[in-house]
Amino acid sequence: MSSSVASPTAGPRRLTPDWWSDPKVWRTEILAGLVVALALVPEAISFSIIAGVDPAIGLFASFTMAVTTAIVGGRRAMISAATGAVALVIAPVNREHGLGYLVATVILAGVLQIILGALGVAKLMRFIPRSVMVGFVNALAILVFMAQVPEMRNVPWAVYPLIAAGLALMVLLPKITTVIPAPLVSIVVLTVITVAAGIAVPNVGDKGALPSSLPAPGLPDVPFTMDTLTTIAPYAFAMALVGLMESLMTAKLVDDITDTRSDKTRESIGQGIANIVTGFFGGMGGCAVIGQTMINVKVSGARTRLSTFLAGSFLMVLCVVFGPIVSDIPMAALVAVMIMVSFTTFDWHSIAPRTLKRMPAGEIAVMVITVAVVVGTHNLAIGVVVGSVTAMIVFARRVARLAEVTAVTDPDGSAVVYRVTGELFFASSNDLVGQFDYAGDPRKVVIDLSAAHIWDASSVAALDAITYKYSQRGKSVEITGLNDPSAHLHGKLSGELAAGH
Numbered sequence: 001m002s003s004s005v006a007s008p009t010a011g012p013r014r015l016t017p018d019w020w021s022d023p024k025v026w027r028t029e030i031l032a033g034l035v036v037a038l039a040l041v042p043e044a045i046s047f048s049i050i051a052g053v054d055p056a057i058g059l060f061a062s063f064t065m066a067v068t069t070a071i072v073g074g075r076r077a078m079i080s081a082a083t084g085a086v087a088l089v090i091a092p093v094n095r096e097h098g099l100g101y102l103v104a105t106v107i108l109a110g111v112l113q114i115i116l117g118a119l120g121v122a123k124l125m126r127f128i129p130r131s132v133m134v135g136f137v138n139a140l141a142i143l144v145f146m147a148q149v150p151e152m153r154n155v156p157w158a159v160y161p162l163i164a165a166g167l168a169l170m171v172l173l174p175k176i177t178t179v180i181p182a183p184l185v186s187i188v189v190l191t192v193i194t195v196a197a198g199i200a201v202p203n204v205g206d207k208g209a210l211p212s213s214l215p216a217p218g219l220p221d222v223p224f225t226m227d228t229l230t231t232i233a234p235y236a237f238a239m240a241l242v243g244l245m246e247s248l249m250t251a252k253l254v255d256d257i258t259d260t261r262s263d264k265t266r267e268s269i270g271q272g273i274a275n276i277v278t279g280f281f282g283g284m285g286g287c288a289v290i291g292q293t294m295i296n297v298k299v300s301g302a303r304t305r306l307s308t309f310l311a312g313s314f315l316m317v318l319c320v321v322f323g324p325i326v327s328d329i330p331m332a333a334l335v336a337v338m339i340m341v342s343f344t345t346f347d348w349h350s351i352a353p354r355t356l357k358r359m360p361a362g363e364i365a366v367m368v369i370t371v372a373v374v375v376g377t378h379n380l381a382i383g384v385v386v387g388s389v390t391a392m393i394v395f396a397r398r399v400a401r402l403a404e405v406t407a408v409t410d411p412d413g414s415a416v417v418y419r420v421t422g423e424l425f426f427a428s429s430n431d432l433v434g435q436f437d438y439a440g441d442p443r444k445v446v447i448d449l450s451a452a453h454i455w456d457a458s459s460v461a462a463l464d465a466i467t468y469k470y471s472q473r474g475k476s477v478e479i480t481g482l483n484d485p486s487a488h489l490h491g492k493l494s495g496e497l498a499a500g501h
Contacts, residue, residue, distance in 0.1 A: 025304070027179070032300035033310030035184045035337075036292045040066075040081055040315050041326060042334055043289070045207040050087040051284050052094045053102070055208035058082040059319055060215040061283030066312025068274035070305045074266030075251040077258070077302045079293045079311055080274060082286040084147075085246055085379055089239045090284065093232065100221035101232055106285035107220065108229075108236035110275030113244055117268025125248050125264055129395075131363040132387035134350045135370025136249055139383055141346035142375055144291045148335045148342075151202070158199050159332045166190055166336025181300045183337045190333040204334070205327030210319040215281040240272075243287035245381035247271050250288035254297055290380075294341045362394035396427045403428035403452070405435040415444035421451040424459035432462045438469045445470055450481025460493040 040062050048058030062081035069080040094102040152159065169189060170182040194201055222228050251262050275285045296302045296311065318326045349355055356364060369390050374383030403422030410416070418436065422428060436445075447466070454460060467477045482490060 026306075028301050029304055029306040030310060031181050031184055032296050032302035032307040034314050035181050035187070035300055036079055036296050036307070036311040037314035037318055038184075038187055038326070038329065039292055039295055039334055039337055040079075040289075040311065041210070041318065041329075042204055042207050042331065043291070044082045044315075045204075047082045047084050047087040048208070048284065050084060051091045051102070053099060053284055056211040056215075057099075057282065057284045058087075059211055059315065060281055061278050061286050062289075063312045063316045064215070064278040064281050064283050065274045065286045066308055066315070068277045069270050070309035070312065072266075072273050073270035073305075073308075074263035074268075075254055075288075076260075076262070076305050077293075077297050077307055078247075078251055078254050078262075078267075079289050079296050079308055080247065080271065080286060081289045081292065081312075082284055083243075083246065083289050085242050085381065086239055086286050087284065088379070089242055090235055093235050097231065101228070102284065103220040103279050103282055104222045104228065105232040105236045105239065106283065107276050107279035108232055109239040109243065109285060110272040110277075110279060112236055112240035113272030113275060114269050115272075116240060116244060117265055117272060120265065121244060122248055122264030122268050125252060128249075128252075128384065128388055129363075129366070129391045131366040132370050132384060132391055133249075133252065134347050135367040135387050136374070136380060136384055137253060137345060137347050138350065138367070139371040139374035140290050140380065141342045142371065143378065143380075144338055144345065145342040146375075147291075148338050151331050151335045156201050159201050159330075162190055162194070162199075162201065162330060162332035163336045163339070166333050167340060170336065170340045178301075183295060183299055183340070186336060187329060187333045190336075191329050194330045194332075195328055199330075202331045203327060204329045204331065206331070210323040210327060211316075212320060212323065214316060214320065215283070217280050218282065220279065239285060242379070242381045243271055243275070243285070244268055245384060246290070247288035249380065249384060250290050250293055253290070254293060257297055258303060290345075291338060291341055294345050295337065298344055299337075299341060362398065363391075366391045366394060396425075399423050399425070399428065401428075403432070405432070407437070409442070414442055415446060416441050417446045417448055419448045419451065423455060424449075424452055424462070425455040426458035429456075429459040429462040432459075433465050433469075436466055436469070438473060438475075441470070441475065443475050445475055445477045447477060447479045448481045449479060449486065450483075452481075452486075453483065454486035454489050456489075457493055457497060460490055461497040463490065464494055464497055 041059070044058040044062040045055040048055045051058070059082075065080040065082070069078070073080065090102055090105055093105050152163070166186040169186040173182040173185055193199070194203075247267060248264055251264060251267050255262055271287060278285050292311070296307055300307070350367065366387055370383050370387030373386045374380055377383065399422075403420070403424060406419050406421075408417050408419070420432070424432065447463070463479065470477050479490070
C-alpha cells in the first residue's frame with residue numbers, strides 16, 4: 001500500500017512499496033522519532049504526577065504504547081503514549097486502591113477497547129461535524145500552550161531568552177535546510193548552551209528520576225475476584241471511552257493533514273492491545289497523544305510506522321542509557337517546541353474575520369462551545385461530545401424550519417389540498433398539527449406528501465393526530481404522495497401510536 005511523505009516545507013510525495021530503500025525517508029523517520037522521544041520525557045513524567053505514580057510508570061507506558069501501536073495500530077505516524085486525559089480518569093483508582101488496581105484497570109480498559117472496536121464504535125466518527133473538528137483542533141492548540149505556562153512562571157530570567165532563541169531557530173532553520181528537524185536542532189543547541197555556560201535553569205531532571213532499566217512483565221497485584229472487577233470496571237470503561245475518543249479524533253486529524261485514510265476499527269483494536277501490553281508491563285496506560293503526533297507529522301514530516309516505533313524505542317534508550325544527558329536538557333527547549341506545535345496546530349483561518357462573516361452563526365457557536373468546554377474541562381473527549389450534541393441541536397432546528405404547509409381549496413369548495421414540503425421528524429412534526437384549519441375546511445381533505453419525507457414515529461403520530469381531529473368533525477383525510485420508505489414507516493406505525501386519543 002502506498003502513502004505520502006512530506007517534509008515540513010515540501011508538498012506530499014508518493015511512497016513506493018520499497019520506501020525502506022529511500023535514505024531520505026529513513027532520515028526523516030529516524031530524526032522525527034528522536035524529536036518525539038525527547039518531547040515525551042517531561043510530559044510522561046508530568047502525567048505520572050497527575051496519576052499519582054512514580055515517573056517510571058508513565059515513561060514505561062509511553063514506551064509500550066508507542067511500540068505496540070506502531071505494530072498493531074491503524075494510523076501510520078500517529079504517536080500513542082501516556083496522556084493527561086487517561087491520567088485524570090485513573091488517578092482516583094491509584095489514590096483509593098493502589099497501583100495494583102490501577103494496572104488492572106488499564107488492562108480491563110484495553111479489553112473493552114478491543115470489544116468496542118470490534119463492535120464498530122469507530123463508525124461513530126462520521127457523525128462528528130467539521131465545526132466540532134475545528135473546535136477540537138483549536139482547543140488542542142490552546143491546551144498545548146496552556147500546559148507550557150507553568151514552565152514560564154517563577155523561573156530564572158534566562159528561561160525567556162532561551163525560549164525565544166528556540167522559537168527563532170525553529171522559524172529560521174527550515175528556510176535554510178530541512179535535512180535535520182528544526183526542533184531537534186533547537187533542543188541540542190539550547191542544551192549545549194546551558195551546559196557549557198553553566199546557566200542555571202529548570203531541566204528535565206527536575207521533573208523526576210528517569211528509569212535505569214527496562215520494564216519487566218507481570219500480573220497486577222490484586223485479588224482476582226468479582227469485587228475487584230466491580231471496583232475497577234467503571235474507571236476502565238471511562239478510560240476506554242476517553243482513550244478511543246482522543247485516539248480516533250487524532251487519527252482523523254492526521255488523515256486530513258496527510259491526505260490519507262486510516263483504518264479506524266484497526267486503530268481502536270490496536271489501542272486496546274497496546275493498553276493490555278502496557279498494563280502487563282506495569283504502565284499507566286494511555287492513548288494517542290496529540291501534541292507529539294503533531295511534532296511527528298506536521299513539524300518533522302514523518303509518515304510511516306517507523307517513526308512511531310522509534311519514538312518509543314528512543315524514549316527507553318534515552319532514559320536508560322543517556323539518562324544523565326537527557327536530564328540536562330533545559331525545559332525551555334521543550335517549551336519552545338510545544339509552543340511552536342501550538343501555533344502550527346491552531347486553525348487561524350477559522351477565526352479570520354472573512355471566514356466568520358461567511359460562516360453560519362450556528363456553526364460558529366458549535367466551534368466556540370467545543371473550544372470552551374475542552375479548555376474548561378481539560379478533556380478533549382467531553383468537548384467533542386458536547387460539541388457534537390450542540391451541532392445536532394443546531395441542525396435539527398435548522399431543518400425543522402424547512403418544513404412548510406400550503407393549502408389550496410378546489411374552486412367548488414368541495415375539497416382542500418395541503419401540500420407539505422420538507423423533512424418530517426420530531427422537531428418539525430411537532431408544529432405540523434397546528435397548521436390545519438379543522439373547523440373551516442370542507443369535508444374532504446388531501447395531504448400531499450410528495451415533496452416531504454417521514455423520518456420517525458413522531459411524524460406518523462402527528463399525521464394520525466391530524467386525521468383524528470378531522471374525523472371528529474365528520475371529515476375524511478387522504479394522504480398521498482408518500483415515497484417508498486415513508487409509506488413503509490407510515491403503514492407500519494399508523495393507528496398504533498394512539499395519536500390524538
